[in-house]
Amino acid sequence: MTHPASSADSAAALSVWVALESPTSHAAGVNGMMDLVAKDVAGLPIAVERVPGRDGLGDMVLLRAGLDNGQPAVALMSHLDTVHPVGTSARDLPVRIEGDRLYGPGVCDMKGGAWLALQAFKEVAMAGSAKRPLAFLFTPDEEIGSPTSRGLIEEVGRGAAAVLITEPARQGGKVVTARKGVGRFEVKLEGRPSHAGTRHADGRSAIREAAHQILAIEGMTDYARGITTSVALMGGGTAANVIPQHAWFSVDCRVTTHADGVMMENRILGLKAHDPDVAIRITGGMNRPPYEKSTAVAGLFETARGIAAGIGFDLQDAPMTGGGSDGNFTAALGVPTLDGLGIEGEGAHTLQEYALISSIAPRRALIKGLLETI
Template identity: 55%
Template sequence: MTLKAASMPLNEDEIIEGIRRWVVAESPSHDAGGVEAVLDEVEKDFEGLPVTIDRRPGTGGYGGILKVATAEPSNEPSILVLSHVDTVHPKGTLTGRLPFHRDGDKLYGPGLYDMKGGAYLAVAGYRALVRAGVAPARPVTFLFTPDEEVGSPTSRAAIEEEARKAAYVLVTEPARDGGRIVTARKGVARFTLATHGRPAHAGARHEDGRSAIREMAHQILAVEGMTDYARAITTTVGLVKGGTAANVTPENCTAEIDLRVPDPETGAEMVARILGLQPVTPDVTVHVEGGINRPPYPKTAPIESMLARAQGVARAIGFNLQDCPMTGGGSDGNFTAALGVPTLDGLGIDGAGAHTLHEHGLVSSIVPRARLLAGLMETLR
């Protein structure tokens, strides 16, 4: 394969400085101002490039959505490059336990690995194509969203709208397991489970009470017992809240449930099981609401073909590209793959420690991964 992206100039120090600017603008999902500050930086990095910019105001207390297109609207299906700029780390992490810094091959900072590093690499790759006079194989649309880490409540519609106009989707979520990309993800469902009992004085009238927490204990064991590793099903009760005082039989209790499933059929089965939970304790009620919020992302034949093309690009650059088995984490790629649009995920920076205080990207992956993204823009015809 003759690949111009394999030899075009890329300045590692320039890219690191760009990543730094994005990372030091801390942007927890619920901090609209922080997200907008990152989008300001993103806009700066497209200045002087042949693009049109559409910045949409945020809704529901979240930041806005930034769409950058390399051509005027046309009927030609595009390459959609999908990135989120929100992070999970609370504001102050940067000046506290996880400052931006470099230690050898590791570049640290909140949200650097997941996923500001990868998002920046896509911009750097496109900028290098422009500087080298290389036209993308198709129009390219970059979409930067504000709320992926909390389920994309305000951006899903925009993501699906752009995906329907795309021939391919590239997701700049971080690489996995030493540089592997993602070609399949589990579907994600979320539920709220509520139990309602009867309050009573815990000492004087204990026999009159019906404990919502005791019932919740039964339900937690039932839900957690639905995990089936052989079928790639996991269930987790992650948050529980109930009761009013130690000496009162608790009237109410709530729990938040996370479900991961490998395919739509299994998803429908498990959603029905969880929504159908019944009380164990007499005189106590159980109510469940929720469902799938990220559909499963299976590895289809078109995705296999897209992977093979990406592997050819990587070989031309000089490295071996592999994908990882189905991952349990969800991303906005779940939405695009579910629409039948060939989607490659995990194309961002390599590293480790997402959502932790040792989150980092590998400097050695910066130039090869930027070339990979540029090469896909160059060749995905």
């Protein structure tokens, strides 16, 4: 589908992005990625708005192009933050090409998708071939739930006819038309400390209470309804010979419907202490609303299928996935949202992360077609 030289050029250009490490907490790296975006569109008929970061996180960049005809825009959205700490490429996951695979931290999730979508955006902007205004939002904090970017994501989404998310494709190049909603909660417990040997009966163990609460929360998992709850982070205690005064743990909750999100939020926030002498404080809630395959989403997918057929491949969509994305926010607004439009690959968030170079050209062509058709 592509000439080897063009594939090689694309891989080389994408490698520059991957080599610049940009974990969410490393604002300098994330801002370096925003600099690369701005540099890539310099001198083109594309307006660049840079929104300064806050709370120690990186900036956002919003690109606008296309017709100024008062119509709702077609909006692309990509995040440029990754999960791998700085130094990963020097130690455990060097940026390299092995056959059709380009390895490196964040190449699949989601620098590959962001890069190829930007090339499609530039191509359409320069050709003036879109029917609507175009917008492209690059964000710095998706990997931690988009705390500083959610407002702008929703603002851009509300003004859009459709939103295209460049998270990685699912196995076999499938796109995403539905995602579970995601809830995050923090539980803090305070008991009464005492000497574990001489005053054991006087103590009220925060860790013992945490054990009761963790079992209760994990027991809320209902696979038949698509609800999962898990506790993967916890801590507490002072010393081996002290009844623990403090304990804490984090809760992850996934749901398939808005109603179940409300129900689970109420259940978790409403938990009461098993031991009345231990205080329990629970904060948090549903962070990402469910992204359900509405009629409008299904229609957008069929448009994409038609474009893909013209390019030469059969586009399919994946079953509802458990992972969240910024597409959850825009889909919840009722805006037709198509996700998983990014690069194909495997190993996201691992030290074996790679992208398929051969997928760059067809995915770029698909996004170009969507920008010109919607």
